[in-house]
Amino acid sequence: MTDPLLVELLELARTAAARAGALLRDGRPADLGVAATKSSPIDVVTEMDIAAEKLITGYLSEHRPQDGFLGEEGASREGTSGVRWVIDPLDGTVNYLYSLPTWAVSIAAELDGERVVGVVEAPMRGETFHAVRGGGAYVNGTALRVRPAPPLDQALVSTGFNYVATVRTHQADVAQQLIPRLRDIRRGGSAAIDLCDVAAGRLDGYYERGLHPWDLAAGDLIAREAGALTGGRPGLPADGDLTVAASPGVFEPLQAILEQLGAWHD
Template sequence: MSADPLAQELLALAEAAAREAGALIARYAAEGFAIGTKSTATDMVTEADRAAERLLIERLLGARPGDGFVGEEGAREAGSSGVRWVVDPLDGTTNFIYGIPAYAVSIAAEREGQVVAGVVHDVAHGLTYSAALGGGAACNGRPIRAREGAALATALLATGFAYDPARRAAQAAMTARILPRVRDIRRMGSAALDLAHVACGMLDGYYEYRLNPWDIAAGGLIAREAGAVTGGFGGYGFEDGYVVAAAPGLFGALAELVDRSYRETAGT
């Protein structure tokens, strides 16, 4: 099965825009930037986040002026074409501020509400993970596949934590129940990259909750097109920001463990 022509067109546009935004972010990393905060004192935003979002609006809507747009930094366009761009211009802002090389540009294109193209561009490493619906997944143009064969006890997972202190405490309690049942857990600080790393086999699985559409839209498609399964837990779906992702052989056991751990800790 191959992606349809519109999905391929959207993917090509997203890849070019993501790399250009990545180059802009890299310049800020080299030359410096101002820092502000959003929802809490630990929820940071930089000049680079906002400049990259402006660039992506210009490139994506400049090429397709009838499309909708929603970005993490507040950009909203309703659109009339049936296509909407869902964008995180810099996923992993805290890593970026601290110089930790784990931050990305995430761009997804939805058609009539379904994600049909996705790009996660790892700025620090120059890796562009991409997928079009029905066309498979790739990294820098080479096909990638999720890792098969991991049992729960030997699975390497990733997760993440919210900015709100009470929610972080609940997530920590949940993770304390999961950690003894698996090989280990990584916390890398970018949901988009965590999903891309499941797609390429760098991780066996990933879970997190209360994520936003721009965190998971592109990475979710890339993971699925690489052969992973994505789903939700706690009575919520993937599209609600309650995320489990893993290869098919691991997904059921991981999703059951995550769901039980979430319910036991009354995740908030």
């Protein structure tokens, strides 16, 4: 990679994610509680989500004061540089609240509206995933590649569920109809880590409805740079209606079944 701007953005994202990850790992209070709720009483924010986002935005602002931000916990700023940072300071908050290890810091950089850098820091795994547009995907410096595609009925696929009860009920119906057509379904609780696990060949595919830009920005780039196909409904990019990521050969049949089952609506 020789583009000095992309080198700079990657290093800033890696440092910010590492610092936020260390804060979350080492600074978690023993009596951690819920600071606020979002879409429902079980869609929670902790004081640590807020502290991690403040750390990330402060660090990035110090080094690139003209950039914009979009963060899960409210960071929003229009920039003038053409660069926007898309930040999930703690993806997997409920896991974190319960001391489960599947949570991550996710930071992506967009240049003129296109994702060019993605970093996902998973402190409890000791893993840092990163990708640069056109430069491949890596974990702890080792190149990533998706698994060779199995037949769909031998594919291991992950998903997630919304925190709104009515939406989650429909998602459970979709999963119930889908699971007989797969090897099995996993539910990890962090979209960023699920996307990275597709990139690392630990999953054959992943799908979820209701993601926000900060949930998928970094992980989507990492998955694609590792050879995965990603999208939403047929012919559309990954978005809040539906996000699908899978090995070539699994992607299209999985996407087609999800369309048939109505995974894109509540």
